[in-house]
Amino acid sequence: MSGDIAGALAGLGQAKNTFPRLLGRFVSGRPMDGRPRSNATFMAPGTRATGPHGYRDEPTWWMSLPGWKRAAVRVGTAVPTAVQPVGLVMAPQVTLALDGALTLAGLSYASLKATEAVRTWQHTRDWLRPLHAVLGPVLGYGDRERPDSYIHLPFDFRTSDDMRIVVKLPARFEGTSDMKSRVLDIVKTKLALQDVDTSWQLSGAVPVLVIRHAPKPPAALTWRDAIPLMLAAKESAPLIGVGQRGAHIAVDLDSDSPHILLSISTGGGKSVFARAMAAQILARGGRVVICDIKRVSHRWARGLPGVTYARSPEEIHDALIMVADEGDRRFQMIDEDRDDEVAALPRVLLIMEEMNATTSKLVSYWASIRDKEDPKKSPAIEALGDILFMGRQARTHVLAIGQLMSARAMGGPEMRECFSTRVLARYSMNAWKMLVPEVWPAPRASRHPGRVQLVQAGQAYETQVIFGSEEDAKNFVLSHRPKLVTPSHEIINQGNEGDTVPSTRRQVSPTARPELTIVQGEKKDPIPVDPNAPIGLGKAARGGLISLSDTPEKTLQILRAARGRDPEFPLPVAEKGQEKLYIPSELIKWARNRPSATG
Numbered sequence: 001m002s003g004d005i006a007g008a009l010a011g012l013g014q015a016k017n018t019f020p021r022l023l024g025r026f027v028s029g030r031p032m033d034g035r036p037r038s039n040a041t042f043m044a045p046g047t048r049a050t051g052p053h054g055y056r057d058e059p060t061w062w063m064s065l066p067g068w069k070r071a072a073v074r075v076g077t078a079v080p081t082a083v084q085p086v087g088l089v090m091a092p093q094v095t096l097a098l099d100g101a102l103t104l105a106g107l108s109y110a111s112l113k114a115t116e117a118v119r120t121w122q123h124t125r126d127w128l129r130p131l132h133a134v135l136g137p138v139l140g141y142g143d144r145e146r147p148d149s150y151i152h153l154p155f156d157f158r159t160s161d162d163m164r165i166v167v168k169l170p171a172r173f174e175g176t177s178d179m180k181s182r183v184l185d186i187v188k189t190k191l192a193l194q195d196v197d198t199s200w201q202l203s204g205a206v207p208v209l210v211i212r213h214a215p216k217p218p219a220a221l222t223w224r225d226a227i228p229l230m231l232a233a234k235e236s237a238p239l240i241g242v243g244q245r246g247a248h249i250a251v252d253l254d255s256d257s258p259h260i261l262l263s264i265s266t267g268g269g270k271s272v273f274a275r276a277m278a279a280q281i282l283a284r285g286g287r288v289v290i291c292d293i294k295r296v297s298h299r300w301a302r303g304l305p306g307v308t309y310a311r312s313p314e315e316i317h318d319a320l321i322m323v324a325d326e327g328d329r330r331f332q333m334i335d336e337d338r339d340d341e342v343a344a345l346p347r348v349l350l351i352m353e354e355m356n357a358t359t360s361k362l363v364s365y366w367a368s369i370r371d372k373e374d375p376k377k378s379p380a381i382e383a384l385g386d387i388l389f390m391g392r393q394a395r396t397h398v399l400a401i402g403q404l405m406s407a408r409a410m411g412g413p414e415m416r417e418c419f420s421t422r423v424l425a426r427y428s429m430n431a432w433k434m435l436v437p438e439v440w441p442a443p444r445a446s447r448h449p450g451r452v453q454l455v456q457a458g459q460a461y462e463t464q465v466i467f468g469s470e471e472d473a474k475n476f477v478l479s480h481r482p483k484l485v486t487p488s489h490e491i492i493n494q495g496n497e498g499d500t501v502p503s504t505r506r507q508v509s510p511t512a513r514p515e516l517t518i519v520q521g522e523k524k525d526p527i528p529v530d531p532n533a534p535i536g537l538g539k540a541a542r543g544g545l546i547s548l549s550d551t552p553e554k555t556l557q558i559l560r561a562a563r564g565r566d567p568e569f570p571l572p573v574a575e576k577g578q579e580k581l582y583i584p585s586e587l588i589k590w591a592r593n594r595p596s597a598t599g
């Protein structure tokens, strides 16, 4: 009996699927079995799925289409297929041309879809799944939950300034501050986001977390805008730029990191960065030693008080040894419990431009001059290592600059480890992995001029670096450098008699020797000169320290003329009556590098 009833019901069901009904469903876009699977109507797309298993969040792609679209797809496919045989017989050429056009359109559509599918797959593999793997269990989503069912992550979330990430939270999400910060930390870490704005919308049945990028650093930071910030910065923490939400980004050389490494590809703002730092150190009475194998990176600083400018491998060799000797002297003072005196000594910033080229030039230079009994390793590179290890106690800091700061370029991996602040711009992923692997995934490199990532203690800070012209930097130093800076303050390694530590390192240039020699022109026995005692131009010329012509008087004339004309002529450091006094080594360097100098 029950079999009869079942048979009758089946018969009724089949009776419903009559040809006219099927045709009606076909052309109206309804499901062919007559059972609706979403709330789509003929005109409106579906937003919810319905079916025997209750409600699902989203309908399938097909069922989300409004009825007219489904009908169009069906009719558009069926009609050409049906009329194909007739067409081939009646008008074969037109039919074949139409077939070709349809195939082409189909292929283009398929390849578009395939590209989109690959992009979605990569996006899911690289970002969504890794985020889901950590976040899912924390939010209590089961293994079978699809990441895109509760995370909305736009493809361009890293590059678009107005992107919006939405995480649907479970209805039971409590929203305690611990839980919120845990969820946010996971999202930021897994998606390599830096500072973000968040909105927790916890009321209602579907609580959500909405994340946006925090406001970016400003597009530019002009020198004029930066002056009050630079003047307000701590002496030990020169301002570098402005970060997200207008944060002032500075590195405290005493407490954060004594040395800074700059890895920026060509034209990316290395000199501009170094200029801003050097100007601030000088303006606060510090010393800056610039090792510039390219010779022209910091022309603005030449002749400025407090600056030692080394260009040739020989000068750089000596400059490094000079700074290391000064560090030794300071350490000896610390050893004698004279920390307060060391704290009052000028801070020293050593700028190493083009590290890669400089280290290899120093190595070959040493190989060309060393005697058999000399050590193999360049004493200058050894000195650089010593300076790096001295660090903050000796108030001596290194700004090492290069395009790709490999361990080799830095003179060894242990030397590179001394840089706990690393600044990168226009970097490749390889450079990022090599220099700051602790911050991963890497933020995308910006092409915006002056935009860098400053990495410290495992955290990257996007920063817009101060932009100043050479003139800006020079004027800043000249107008803010303390007038009380004395000649002895100006000179590294000039302490009281007893303070001098005999150098154990080998210097080679006459500029660093106690007895200075004639630079050029007529050979004459020089009078012994203390390299650090300021000297007048008359004494420099007549005593044979500088010789630029066949007589000392002509040399003096040249010097006096250059003093008024040449912006690179050293600045006087003291006065004796009417006479201006200069540092002998700076006069010698100027004479050697002046435009008409040949030697």
Ligand SMILES: Nc1ncnc2c1ncn2[C@@H]1O[C@H](COP(=O)(O)OP(=O)(O)OP(=O)(O)O)[C@@H](O)[C@H]1O
Pocket: 220, 221, 264, 265, 266, 267, 268, 269, 270, 271, 272, 273, 449, 450, 451, 464, 465, 466, 467
């Ligand atoms: N902080 C900044 N703000 C705005 N523009 C900048 C900034 N830094 C650099 N630039 C732009 O980039 C240009 C190149 O800068 P810079 O000379 O410092 O690069 P570099 O890395 O030293 O170049 P090179 O490798 O050729 O020595 C500048 O002239 C300027 O136009």
